[in-house]
Amino acid sequence: xxxxxxxxxxxxxxxxxxxxxxxxxxxxxxxxxxxxxxxxxxxxxxxxxxxxxxxxxxxxxxxxxxxxxxxxxxxxxxxxxxxxxxxxxxxxxxxxxxxxxxxxxxxxxxxxxxxxxxxxxxxxxxxxxxxxxxxxxxxxxxxxxxxxxxxxxxxxxxxxxxxxxxxxxxxxxxxxxxxxxxxxxxxxxxxxxxxxxxxxxxxxxxxxxxxxxxxx
Numbered sequence: 137x138x139x140x141x142x143x144x145x146x147x148x149x150x151x152x153x154x155x156x157x158x159x160x161x162x163x164x165x166x167x168x169x170x171x172x173x174x175x176x177x178x179x180x181x182x183x184x185x186x187x188x189x190x191x192x193x194x195x196x197x198x199x200x201x202x203x204x205x206x207x208x209x210x211x212x213x214x215x216x217x218x219x220x221x222x223x224x225x226x227x228x229x230x231x232x233x234x235x236x237x238x239x240x241x242x243x244x245x246x247x248x249x250x251x252x253x254x255x256x257x258x259x260x261x262x263x264x265x266x267x268x269x270x271x272x273x274x275x276x277x278x279x280x281x282x283x284x285x286x287x288x289x290x291x292x293x294x295x296x297x298x299x300x301x302x303x304x305x306x307x308x309x310x311x312x313x314x315x316x317x318x319x320x321x322x323x324x325x326x327x328x329x330x331x332x333x334x335x336x337x338x339x340x341x342x343x344x345x346x347x348x349x350x351x352x
Contacts, residue, residue, distance in 0.1 A: 162313045164188045164212040165228075169309040172225045180225065181216040188212040226305045232312060233296045240289035243282050250275070252282035258331055267338060274334035281330035284323045291315065 167187040172180035188209040211231065219228035246253040251269075255278030259266045268274040292315045299308045 162316070163191060164208070165309045165312055168212075168216065168219075168228055169225070169306055172305070177220060177223065177225055181220045181228075184216050184228075185209075185213050226300055226303055226308060228305075229296060229300060229308045229312060233293060233300060236289045236292040236296070240286050240293060243289065244286045247279050247282050247286070252278040254278045254281040254285065254327055254330060255334065258334075264335075264338065268334045271334070271337050274337040277330035277333040281323075281327045284326040288319050288323045291319065 164184045164187045168180050168184035171183045175183075192206060192209050215228045215231050218230055219225055243253050246256070252275065255268055255275065256266065258264070258278075259268060268278065292311075295315065296308060296311050299311055
């Protein structure tokens with residue numbers, strides 16, 4: 137029996153740059169809130185974008201993954217531009233707030249139409265395709281994992297939109313950090329469980345002796 141040797145894929149945490157990457161991601165928001173309180177909105181937007189650009193340059197020099205830094209810089213630039221145009225510091229967080237709502241709706245809709253996005257995305261990333269949809273147990277696991285992400289996105293929207301309405305800019309920054317990667321890490325536990333469950337089920341379908349048909 138031939139065993140396929142698979143290259144080990146980096147984890148989500150590694151793709152984000154490890155623990156330093158998680159810290160870097162929170163820096164522009166902290167810089168923005170502190171600077172806005174001390175120097176005003178115009179300087180705060182410039183410093184936040186500058187912090188994002190500085191982090192991207194640092195990661196480039198250290199030959200660390202650039203994708204999270206570049207994505208973060210683009211997000212910071214858009215958020216800072218919106219806040220600068222509106223003249224209200226709390227608008228810096230609008231993109232994240234409404235983005236969370238959009239993701240919650242899209243992921244929930246995918247469960248309703250029986251195409252849970254966690255399974256669809258993992259199938260595309262792993263090269264395994266969408267064969268998991270033929271197995272009821274695997275699909276249920278992906279339903280649960282997708283709903284865990286729905287809960288994460290929905291919680292971010294509800295809490296941060298509430299703080300936005302209260303004009304609590306400082307607490308908005310705290311909530312954005314606290315409900316970012318830490319909360320995603322909790323949902324990730326469910327996602328990993330679903331992926332492993334589906335992979336085991338799919339492994340039973342194709343064995344050395346031929347296909348094994350599972351019952352739902």
